[in-house]
Each structure stands twice: as C-alpha cells, then as structure tokens.
Amino acid sequence: MTPSASADPFVPSATSQWSLLWRDIRESIRLWRLWTHLGWGDILKQYRRSFLGPIWLTLNSMIFIVVFSLIGAQLFSLPLGTYLSYFCLGHVYFSFFSSTINEGCQTYIASEAFLKQAPYPKMVFVFRVMWRNLLMLAHSAPIVLGVLWWTGLLWKVQLGWWVLGVALMVTAATLAVALLGALAARFRDVSMIVQSLMQIALFVTPVMWQAEQLTERAQLVVRWNPLAAFLELLRAPLLGRAPSSAALVMATAVITLLAVIYALAYVRVRRRIVYWL
C-alpha cells in the first residue's frame, strides 16, 4: 500500500447523479430477493406474535367490517348489502393507504443497520415497505371476495379498470414512500405530523360515508383529495362500475407531480440519506 503520488490519477467521475439514480432503481429491482425476503420476514414477525397467525389478521378486520356495517347501514339508511360492500372496500383500501404512508416514514430509519453495513441501493427499502404492505393487503382478499360474493357483485367486477387502479395506486404509493422515507429521515417530526394527518384524512375521505351525502360545497374535500381519487379507482371497479374520470385525472396528476418531486429530490439527497441516520 502506497500513499498515491501527488499527480491525481483520478478523473472526476463523468457519471451524473441522474444516471446514478437510474442505476439505484435498476439495482434495487435486481435485488428483488432481498426485499421480498425482508418484507416477508416482517409479516412473519406479526404472525409469530399472535396465536392464530394469518387468520387472526383477517378475522380481526372482518369482525370490524361486519359490526361497523350493521351500524352504518342504519345510520345512512342504506340496504345492508349496499353499505357492506361499500364500506368493506373503503376500509380495506384505506387501511392500506394509511399503513403504507405511516410505515413509509420509517423506510430508512428502520433499515439503519442495513444502510450502515453496505452500500445497498436505496429503493430496496422502499420496495420492502411496499411489498410488506401489499402482502398485508392480500390478507383482506378473502373478506373482499366473500362480501362481493354475498352481495352478488362478484360477477359484475370490472377487472380491467381494477387492474389499472392497482397499477396507478402502486406507482403513486411507491413514490410517496420514497419521498416520505427520505423526508422523515432528515426531519424526525415528519412521521408524527403524517400520523396526525392520516387520522384526519380518514374522515375527509369517503370511506364510511358517500360523497353524494355531502352538500355540493362540501364535496370539494372529495374532489381535491388524492386519497379519495385512488380509493375511487380501486373501489368503483369492484362495485361494478367504471371509475369517475375526475379520479383518473387526479391520480394521473398526483403521480406526475410525485414523480417530478421524487426525481428532483433523489438526485440531490439520495447519497445524503445515510448521513441523516
């Protein structure tokens, strides 16, 4: 080993931060074994803590959905079947939004040990959070299928629209998790702020009530609420109708905006994230 001579043999690397970001994304996808394994491991941890394992997770939300629907149907004077299918889908998807966004804030903070051990591409940990939450969402599939079958909606499902909705939602959520993860690593109060905001969001998003029940002026909270748009994209096809075009426009706009912020932010701060932990 020799201290290198005074003549600097190093050409400053021509690879720009843009291509490094692109490489980060590609490498992260290539490491799918790692994030699927870690995400699955996170789910196993939850199974081990409960007696009934996966059944408990499903049973828990099933009981909640049925009990709340019995009350909600009376409250809004709707037929039980109509309200049950509406609320069941709303609850299942909103729980997914809420846990993904809240856990998104912990993306890098919770993976500190990994990030300080080896130069993993950053998106690996974003994909881990997404994978874990999608697996959690899949636990509700039996409930959703059961409710749709019982209400006779199962054969009316608009599968093409639903697949599109899922694709748009996964894209937006991935970008949001990446942004929140970095922001919350730098500013430690972000996860608390987000948590409060998501609690409020539950009430301004048509999860348990329907937009038509509001006055025209109050419906603005639905029209300008991105969560409501994504909920519409995911829920409407399963209730047998195409999603509203306003929701499609909103979702596309949100994804575009998130993608621009993501690219600008990650080009700048991707390499700083480890310093913040």
Place this chain on the structure above:
Amino acid sequence: MAHLTLSHVSVDFPVYTAQSKGLINTLMGFKGLNQGRVAALDHGRHVTVRALRDITLALRHGDRVGLIGANGAGKSTLLRVLSGVYDPTAGHITSSGRISALTDLMLGMDPEASGYEFIQTRGIVMGLTAAQARKLAPDVESFTGLSEYLHLPVRTYSSGMMLRLAFAVATAIQTDILLMDEMIGVGDQTFLAKASRRLENLMNSVDIMVLASHNEDILRKFCDKGVLLSEGRVAATGSLDECLQIHRSQCVS
C-alpha cells in the same frame, strides 16, 4: 484484481440540533425557548463535523492493513467510506472487487426466527440466492456445533451461541475485500481459537483486508501494514510496527 483507492477523501457529518431536526421548526425558523449551547452552535445553519480530512490511500492486492488510532480518530467512519456506505463529501473513491464489511454480525437476526432462518436471511442480505444461502448450512453446522439447536428460535440461545452462529454465517461467504471492525475477543477460549483459525482462512482467501482494532496482538497476527489515523487525518502509513510505534509515542505525549 481487487483494489481500493481513495483520493483526497473528506467526510463531513451534519450536526442537527433539536431545532434543525424538526420540519416545522426549520420551516418556521422557530427558536426554542431554552436554547443552550448546542442551539447557539446552530446559528450559522449548517454545522458540520469533519470526521475525515483529505485521506489519500491506495490498497492493492495482498494488502493486510491494520487501522489504528485513538477513539474518535475516524476508524469506523473510514471503514464505512471504504465499504461505500458513506459517499465522501469531497474527493473520489474507486474500487474493484466484491467488498464485504464484517461490522455488524447480528444484522438480520430476528429473535423469533430459527437459526436456519437466520442463515437464510443473512445469506440473502449478503447477496446470495435462497438456494445458495441454504448451502451455507452444513458449514455453519459443523463450525458452530449447534446442529441440534438450529431448528429452535434464536431467542432460546445463550449469547455465546448467538455469537457463534452470527460469526459462522458472516465468515462463510467468500469475498475479495474484507473490512472488519474490532470483532474478536468475545466468547470462551476454545471458541476464540476456533474463530481465529476460521478468520485466518478467510483472510488468506481475500485479496485485501482492513482490520480496525486497538488490540496490538490481534493486529500483529493478521496485518503487516498499518494506517494510523489521528483526528480524521492519516498520521502515518507504512509497516504495522512503525505505525504502532508512532501511535504509542503519541499516546504517551
């Protein structure tokens, strides 16, 4: 052939106070009531601590380097720069070869998971496929002598058993450049002897090895070259003995 070259590398850590760690505080420019000394530091907005200054090093094939220096001299930070974890704030770093850092042996250990699951997880974390990771098991079984326990959750192990398992898995994977932070010196005598034999084998198989330690005997056993760090700078490089000597004279004065 593996190499690892640092040219004028510096690392600055941002120092965040209660004020600059909060988003709301930062946006509102809120000055807390009881600021104290640290907050006063924050006046110039960007407070940084320079952990490494202008480090230029070239590690070549066959180098066995002992990294020495007082606490806080920057040894761990330098190891993290070498492994690629910290992207230097200034300077360049180039390398070729697989780099593996044995700093956090317990990484990926879930108390509720079994020993076999840990082998699997750690293998995947270090870049193997599931099938390749499973192939590590026989080697780990024979080294640790824990074959009957590997089906049980890790939380049922004694701390010595846990260490044996973690050490065995971490050292089961071949690499080109090996970076280690003071890791030996725990466990009973028989394990220590076994562990150092295994480490020797691993070290002989790697191209470049960097070991940060305070223990002169361990350094002499495994390294022939030295890098002495002092307050984030390279104070001396050369043979390990020279560096140790300089380090000792610094400590006395």
